[in-house]
Amino acid sequence: MSFQINIDGFIAIYLFMVTAFAGWVIIGRVPAILHTPLMSGSNFIHGIVVVGGIFTLLNASTPLERAIGFLAVLLGAGNVAGGFAVTQRMLAMFKPSGHVAAHHAKHGHAGKRAVPAAAKSAASKSTAAKSPSLKKG
Amino acid sequence: MLITISQLVIGSVDLLAAFFLMFGLWRMSSPVTAPSGILLAGGAMVAAVLASFLYVFTVDAAARPDLPLNVGLAVGALVLGVGVAWWSGRKVAITAMPQAVALFNGMGGGAAAAIAAVELFSMKAHGAAALTVTLLGALIGSVSLSGSVIAWAKLDEILKKPLHLPGLQIFNGAVLLLALVTGGYMVFVTTGAATTLLPMPTLIEMFFGLALLYGIMMTLPIGGADMPVVISIYNAFTGLAVGLEGFVLQNPALMIAGMLVGAAGLLLTLLMARAMNRSVGKILFASFGPGAKRKQGAIKGSLKPVQASDAGIFMRYAKSVIIVPGYGLAVSQGQGKLYDFVKLLQAAGVSVKFGIHPVAGRMPGQMDVLLAEAGVPYDLIVQMADINEEFKTADVALVIGANDVVNPEARTDKTSPLYGMPILNADQAKKCYCVKRGDGKGYAGVVNPLFYADNTFMVYGDAAAVCVAMAEAVRGLGAPAAAA
Numbered sequence: 001m002s003f004q005i006n007i008d009g010f011i012a013i014y015l016f017m018v019t020a021f022a023g024w025v026i027i028g029r030v031p032a033i034l035h036t037p038l039m040s041g042s043n044f045i046h047g048i049v050v051v052g053g054i055f056t057l058l059n060a061s062t063p064l065e066r067a068i069g070f071l072a073v074l075l076g077a078g079n080v081a082g083g084f085a086v087t088q089r090m091l092a093m094f095k096p097s098g099h100v101a102a103h104h105a106k107h108g109h110a111g112k113r114a115v116p117a118a119a120k121s122a123a124s125k126s127t128a129a130k131s132p133s134l135k136k137g
Numbered sequence: 138m139l140i141t142i143s144q145l146v147i148g149s150v151d152l153l154a155a156f157f158l159m160f161g162l163w164r165m166s167s168p169v170t171a172p173s174g175i176l177l178a179g180g181a182m183v184a185a186v187l188a189s190f191l192y193v194f195t196v197d198a199a200a201r202p203d204l205p206l207n208v209g210l211a212v213g214a215l216v217l218g219v220g221v222a223w224w225s226g227r228k229v230a231i232t233a234m235p236q237a238v239a240l241f242n243g244m245g246g247g248a249a250a251a252i253a254a255v256e257l258f259s260m261k262a263h264g265a266a267a268l269t270v271t272l273l274g275a276l277i278g279s280v281s282l283s284g285s286v287i288a289w290a291k292l293d294e295i296l297k298k299p300l301h302l303p304g305l306q307i308f309n310g311a312v313l314l315l316a317l318v319t320g321g322y323m324v325f326v327t328t329g330a331a332t333t334l335l336p337m338p339t340l341i342e343m344f345f346g347l348a349l350l351y352g353i354m355m356t357l358p359i360g361g362a363d364m365p366v367v368i369s370i371y372n373a374f375t376g377l378a379v380g381l382e383g384f385v386l387q388n389p390a391l392m393i394a395g396m397l398v399g400a401a402g403l404l405l406t407l408l409m410a411r412a413m414n415r416s417v418g419k420i421l422f423a424s425f426g427p428g429a430k431r432k433q434g435a436i437k438g439s440l441k442p443v444q445a446s447d448a449g450i451f452m453r454y455a456k457s458v459i460i461v462p463g464y465g466l467a468v469s470q471g472q473g474k475l476y477d478f479v480k481l482l483q484a485a486g487v488s489v490k491f492g493i494h495p496v497a498g499r500m501p502g503q504m505d506v507l508l509a510e511a512g513v514p515y516d517l518i519v520q521m522a523d524i525n526e527e528f529k530t531a532d533v534a535l536v537i538g539a540n541d542v543v544n545p546e547a548r549t550d551k552t553s554p555l556y557g558m559p560i561l562n563a564d565q566a567k568k569c570y571c572v573k574r575g576d577g578k579g580y581a582g583v584v585n586p587l588f589y590a591d592n593t594f595m596v597y598g599d600a601a602a603v604c605v606a607m608a609e610a611v612r613g614l615g616a617p618a619a620a621a
Contacts, residue, residue: 003144005387009266012384012392019380019393022159023400029166032495032520035502038165039405040238041175043372045158046398047241048182049248049379050215051151052386054189056255057211061199065255066207070214072251077218079245080186084179085226086237090506091175093231094168097514 037090044083050076143191150188151390157181158394162401168515185390186215231510232467235368235500236292242372243285249378250278250345256385257323257341265328267385272320274381276348281374283352288367291356292499300357306422309354316347355421363420365500366409370421373402405501412495414547414558438589448535448570448596449478449607453614455532457488459524461561462504463497465538465574471601472511475537478608479513485611490517492524492534492561494542525562534566536587538573538600544585555583569593572603 007015030038053076057069157177164174190211196204222241229237253275255261290296302308323340325331335343359367376398383391410417452458460479466472479489491513497504505518519527528534536543543563547555563569564587571588573595587593596603 003141003148005144005148005389007384007387007389007392015389015392016380016396019396020400023397024404026159026162026397027401027404029163031166032502033493033505033515033518034165034168034171035405035408035495036234036238036498036500036506037171037175038162038401038502039369039372039500040234040241041162041165041178042376042398042401043238043242043245044175044182045162045178045394046245046372046376046379048154048158048185048391048394049245049252049375049382050218051185051189052252052379052382052388052391053248054186054211054215055192055386055388056252057214058190058192058204058207059197059200060207060255061197061203061259065259066203066210068251068254068258069207070210072248072255073211073214074218075244075251076248077215078222079241079248080182080222081219082222082226082237082241082244084175084182085223086229086234086241087175088172088179089227090231090234090509091168091172093506093509094171094515095509095512096169097516 034091034094037087040083040087040090044080044087047076047080047083050080052076139194143194147188147191150184151388154181154185155390155393158390159397162397231506232470233293234503234506235364235498236289238500239285239289239292239368239371242368242375243282243289246278246281246285246371246375246378248278249375249382250275250282250348252382252386253278253378254341254345256382258338260327260337265324268324268327269320270381271385272323272344274378274385275345276316276320277374277381278378279345279348280352280355281371281378283349284356284367284374285352285371287353287356288359288364288371291359291361292364296357299360302358305354305358309351312347312351312354316344316351319344319347359420361499363413363415365496365498365503366406366413366415366417366420368500369402369406369409370417371402373399373406376400376402409496409501412501412559414555436584436586436589438586438591440588441594442597443570443594445572445596445598445603445606446610446613448594449610450614451568452482452487452533452535452570452607453485453611455487457527457531458482458490458533458535459528459531459563459566460489460491461534461536461539461543461563462491462493462508463537463539463542464499464504465540465572466600467498467504467507468538469600469602471537471599471604472507472513474601474604474608476508476511476513478604478611479517481608481611490519490524490527492519492521492528492563494521494539494561495559497539497542521559521561528562528565531566532568534563534569536563536569536571537603540573540585541583543587544583545587545590546583546585553583563587564590564593567592570596572596572598572600574599 053072057073060066060069158181161174161178164170253271256271319340326333376395380392380395380399383395406417482489493504508518541555543561544555545564546553547558547560550556569592
């Protein structure tokens with residue numbers, strides 16, 4: 001029994017077609033507010049090229065191949081790590097109203113959360129008004 | 138046996154990785170689920186990278202003697218690349234995000250091109266189809282690499298002026314054509330349909346040289362304001378290159394992740410171009426210089442300057458305020474100061490929202506991230522399509538460092554270069570304050586009639602300084618005792 005992967009011409013085109021469609025649908029759902037993290041996030045995802053780089057470097061048999069393979073892994077690793085670091089940092093910044101007052105933010109959908117969030121924001125507003133020294137951005 | 142097991146493990150891990158990379162993006166549909174999405178995708182990536190070391194069991198016979206060296210180099214490159222990029226990704230300022238994304242994207246394109254180069258030099262790609270795909274990935278990856286580096290230099294203001302040379306587009310066309318011809322010739326030589334005039338390594342070097350040159354020359358003439366579209370295109374390019382090299386390496390995870398990003402980048406590019414009222418083709422290939430000078434009709438009204446403090450106090454007693462932030466706010470680093478002012482208004486019971494144009498900033502959605510960094514909750518940040526109806530009922534529209542995106546000419550004047558571009562309806566608010574450094578025109582070089590409208594008042598000054606002055610004026614009124 002063999003687990004060798006073999007993707008021939010037409011199968012590849014089918015795979016590309018389905019994936020492109022999935023990508024179109026998935027990205028179409030992302031709200032404009034997250035377009036920058038989306039871009040750096042998709043940037044991170046094509047960083048999987050580092051896996052191809054490792055494969056290539058492991059199979060290198062001449063100094064030239066080894067040098068270019070090293071470059072491939074280096075650049076791919078930079079793509080993956082940098083893409084992840086900036087995306088994760090940006091996403092961590094998006095907070096709903098009143099997250100300072102209530103940090104146990106474990107909500108389901110934005111719609112369900114709307115009413116308590118408004119209440120929380122009102123609460124934080126009044127505390128901020130009473131004690132300006134306590135407020136923190 | 139070891140071979141079978143390693144293939145099974147790699148196949149399964151990559152399958153899961155491909156799923157979780159897609160699922161991670163899927164969770165980006167809301168700011169609530171997005172952070173966990175990127176963590177899932179990150180975990181999948183780590184697993185795929187670790188599993189890829191199992192390829193040691195299936196390396197080619199030719200590479201077997203040097204395997205320890207190769208493994209050592211792979212670990213070294215991985216540690217070095219991850220270390221440097223992680224450190225710089227943690228450190229980079231949020232305002233510098235477009236540059237960072239451009240640079241990391243260029244690295245991905247370069248990695249794909251490097252993989253293709255090894256395939257070409259080692260003559261591993263058999264058959265015309267495989268070779269063509271390799272070359273195509275090499276071309277796209279190289280263009281993405283050199284183009285992204287130029288985009289990074291432009292965004293980082295190392296390169297300041299777009300390059301305009303007569304005949305540049307023809308030159309670029311010739312470079313691309315020559316690269317394609319070189320590639321085609323290589324395919325013919327390998328399949329034996331043509332004889333070699335130049336040794337193969339020379340052809341490969343020529344091909345990469347031309348591709349890299351094309352990326353540079355194609356990006357140089359593009360202006361700073363078109364950068365959102367450019368970054369997005371190169372992101373799609375890198376994705377495509379990765380997908381194509383994934384086919385060459387027979388790795389479906391690379392094919393899926395690459396093509397996913399290719400499609401994503403394409404969609405984002407089209408969205409951006411539409412929001413900017415420019416066609417993608419024009420941005421890339423039209424060396425748009427100073428276009429035909431248009432006589433703008435006489436503008437009725439006058440500019441009415443007011444003090445920042447007066448504007449601040451007026452908003453303190455308003456019911457609802459919609460803020461339209463533009464790139465000028467980011468330039469003056471005034472987001473935090475603006476939010477301080479907003480918090481004072483909120484404490485006084487004023488309803489405040491931010492109305493964001495899709496291309497505010499130097500990359501799509503950058504203004505949203507900058508506001509989030511300043512601590513603005515995301516439920517106060519409303520996108521153009523959702524807030525435009527609310528301007529009619531708003532007491533005040535505060536336009537701060539934005540110009541073209543609130544120019545009402547875009548709706549009415551068919552001769553305007555902005556005509557047809559979707560804008561924020563700041564002119565429909567009962568009163569409009571515009572914070573600007575001077576009477577300059579926007580990027581499109583068009584005078585904005587909004588500034589001359591009867592209900593518009595100009596607050597001159599640096600955006601950050603104006604925010605501080607407005608906040609001080611409101612604080613000067615004393616504590617808002619009757620809040621909420």
